[in-house]
Amino acid sequence: MIHFLADLRSKQALYEQYGERCSLLRAVFTDGTSANALYRLQAALARIGLAPLALLPHWVNKVVNGCVIGVRAQFGPGFVxxxxxxxxxxxxVRGGRDVRLESGVVIGDNRGGVPVLGDGVFVGSGAKVIGGVCVGKGARIGANAVVLHDVPAGATAVGIPARVLAPKRADGAT
Structure with missing residues (x-):
């Protein structure tokens, strides 16, 4: 329950970054909240040794939200x-705090290697993060990118296969 409350607060912060106040109640009724709640329920059931029972919220999430998150996947508080x-x-898959995912994201295994996502990672719509890669703290994955190699902390990766963009300099030059 504590992680789910942190998830809602992170969702509030996401909406408020666009300048509009977002109440906790509004965050509850926005797209994706039921999927988050079902994920947190299945994760709690798996954590206390009730993995077979965790398959029920897993199945409901798939049917109701079109979202499939493995029963033993772990994300820190603030997952959105x-x-x-x-x-x-x-x-x-393991993810840190404040990981935010858009629609159509796939984070999966390749030959036994699975991704690890650091704190504050954003993954854009349709992106794929495949295999034993590490996505560093604060990294951003662009829409439809296919990440097959590590992404450093604070970097932005785009394209197929994904490549890391050169950071913008303070003087505006690249």
Whole structure:
């Protein structure tokens, strides 16, 4: 329950960054909140040794939200599914605090290697993060990118296959 409250507060902060106040109640009724709640329920059931029972909220999430998150996937507090439709996450994936995912994101296994996402990571619509890669703290993955290699902290990765963009300099030059 504590992580779910942190998820809602992170969602509030996401909406408020656009300049409009967002109440906790509004955050509850926005797209993706039911998927977050079902994920947190299945994760809690798995954590206390009731993995078979965790398959029920897992199945409901798939049917109701079009979102498949492996029963043993772990994300820190502040996890936000901005739009859950088409999200698929492998059971062995680990994510830090304040991870935000758009619709159609796939985070999956390749030959036994699974991604690890650091704190404050954003993954854009349709992006794929595949295999034993590390996405560093504060990294951003662009829409439809296919990440097959590590992404450094604070970097932005775009394209197929994804490449890390050169950081912008303070004087505006690249």
């Amino acid at each position: 599914l901005i739009h859950p439709v088409g999200v698929v996450i492998n059971s062995a």
